[in-house]
Amino acid sequence: MSEGILKALMQLFSIVSDVEAEASTDRRKVVELFLKQQLNQELVQEYLNVFNDFQEAQTTKGEGAKKRKRTSVNSVKVLRICTQINEELTQRQKIVVLIRLIEFINSGDNPSPQELEFVTTVAETFNISHEEFKRCMSFVRNTKDEIPESSKxxxxxxxxxxxxxxxxxxxxxxxxxxxxxxxxxxxxxxxxxxxxxxxxxxxxxxxxxxxxxxxxxxxxxxxxxxxxxxxxxxxxxxxSDTSQEKTLYTVENIEYRFKAGNVGLRNINLREESGRMIGIMGGSGAGKTTLLNVLNGIEKPSSGQVLINGIDIHNEKEKIEGVIGYVPQDDLLMDDLTVYQNLFYAAKLCFGNYSDSKISKLVLELLTNLGLYETRELKVGSPLEKVISGGQRKRLNIALELIREPSVLFLDEPTTGLHFEDIR
Structure with missing residues (x-):
């Protein structure tokens, strides 16, 4: 965040606080926690001092008959500050600011009507839905025994x-x-x-x-x-959605022989339900890719069977079309297309009956979920002449399969060459 935005946020915190009450230690802790998520310790203290200055200016203004006028002026200030920072903050940052403001007014005594009104104005200006605002407010205010009946x-x-x-x-x-x-x-x-x-x-x-x-x-x-x-x-x-039927994946006594007759796999058994993530580990040449190709239906086993909800994936492929997704080691991206175009055209091949606007909405949602929205207009480039990072390339390759929403997804060497932050 820029210096101007941080100062505006410090002013916002001070205005939202009831001007008749000084900022308590608890309230300063909320502001400090917010700053620690954005800055190093030296700058945290600097902006805490900025908050203190704004708070002191608020509490030393005139009282009595001027209160109503001051409240009206503060309402205008809240709206102006929110409008000012609205374009620079991401929606995620706006949610964090809102949660900290709700914490702020609920630390210590119950919030005043003025404080609640100001925070509501912030939520509306930040285009945060009324439902999410209410859920955030309840989450901060509820006691241990107050548990809302909500899937969230x-x-x-x-x-x-x-x-x-x-x-x-x-x-x-x-x-x-x-x-x-x-x-x-x-x-x-x-x-x-x-x-x-x-x-x-x-x-x-x-x-x-x-x-x-x-x-x-x-x-x-x-x-x-x-x-x-x-x-x-x-x-x-x-x-997880308990209303949907679970996917049962079963591997029974798999054996696989190469064309020369050498045994590649033997006595492989597995039984798992949907919602699980399983890793296959082994040294180079141990047969991980061979096993993956048998499990995802590319290679047919010499004996045994692989079943999804009782359907043999090798002998009844037409019954499970679209159920299995596979991201190979090799890059599948078109170098001259943008991040958005790579995913859009892949989706268009899968959803021929969808309108372009509906496909575009699906693509943008997935890019956002995978942290690729900001790079959507960048050309992918080749692996040797990179435009986007290796981690972004890998996530985009995964997105090519995720857009189809397969029930079972296989990834071959998904973390090779990635920074540990991308792996996380």
């Missing part, structure tokens, strides 16, 4: 189940208290809070029980007494 809520605790309609649940043995996660679908983001007296860690930092934490890709929650809870566990629980 995930409970993680030591209980075997949670008897609340639609609420997701993860059992975590020996977890003291409760972790609660809010899904914010519009920006594909997840917020976390903790009710309890233990000391779970999020990416090495203690999860404070009175603060909202933002989960990022690759996050993990750990403690001495519990098994790690990974980001993939959390999003997997939100993405």
């Amino acid at each position: 809520i995930l409970i993680i605790d030591g209980k075997q189940s949670v008897n609340i309609a639609e609420v997701k649940h993860i059992y975590c043995e020996n977890l003291p208290g409760q972790l609660r996660v809010l899904s914010i679908p519009s920006v594909n983001m997840y917020a976390l809070r903790y009710y309890g007296t233990g000391e779970p860690y999020l990416n090495g930092q203690i999860v404070q029980s009175d603060r909202i934490h933002i989960l990022t890709q690759g996050s993990s929650i750990r403690s001495k007494k519990i098994q790690p809870i990974y980001y993939s566990d959390i999003i997997g629980r939100f993405l």
Whole structure:
């Protein structure tokens, strides 16, 4: 964020705070937590001082008969600041700002009507839907026993189940208290809070029980007494749909011989349901790609069978058309096309009955989910003359298959040559 935007946000925090009350220590902690997510420690203190200056200016203004006029002026200021920063902040950043503002006005005493009005104005100016605004407000304000009946809520605790309609649940043995996660679908983001007296860690930092934490890709929650809870566990629980039939993938006594008669695979058995991620590890030349080609239907086994919901994928291919997706090691991108065009034309081949506008919407949503939206107008370039990074190329290759929404997806060497951040 630019210096001007950060100063505007500090002014916004100070205005949203009730001008009759000085900023409490708790409120300053909320501002500090927000700044720590954006800046190094030296700059955090600098902008905290900016906030303090704005707050002091707010509290030293005249009282009494001028209050109503001052409230009206502040409403205009809130609208002006939000309009000013609206174009520079991403929608994800706007959600974070809104959550911190909600935390801010709810730290200490109950928020005043003026504070609630100001925060509502911020949400409306940021084009945040009323439903998501209400969910964020409830997530910050609810006590441990106040659990809304919503599919956007995930409970993680030591209980075997949670008897609340639609609420997701993860059992975590020996977890003291409760972790609660809010899904914010519009920006594909997840917020976390903790009710309890233990000391779970999020990416090495203690999860404070009175603060909202933002989960990022690759996050993990750990403690001495519990098994790690990974980001993939959390999003997997939100993405699972119990109303749909599960996909059952079965491998029975597979054996594969090469044309020369050499045995490549033998006695391979596997049984898994949808919602699982499985890794195959082995040295170079161990047969990983051969196994993958048999499992995805490219190569036919010498004996045994591979079944998806009881259908033999090698002998009844017409019955499972579109069910299996495969991302090979080799690059499948068209060098002279942009990121958007590569995915758009691939989707057009798959969805010939869709209009261009509908395909475009699907493409842009997927590019956003994979972190490729900002590069959509860039030409892909060749692997030797790179325009986009290796990690972006790999994600775009994966997108070519994900756009079809296959029930089973195979990836051959998906992390080769990638930076660890891209792997996460």
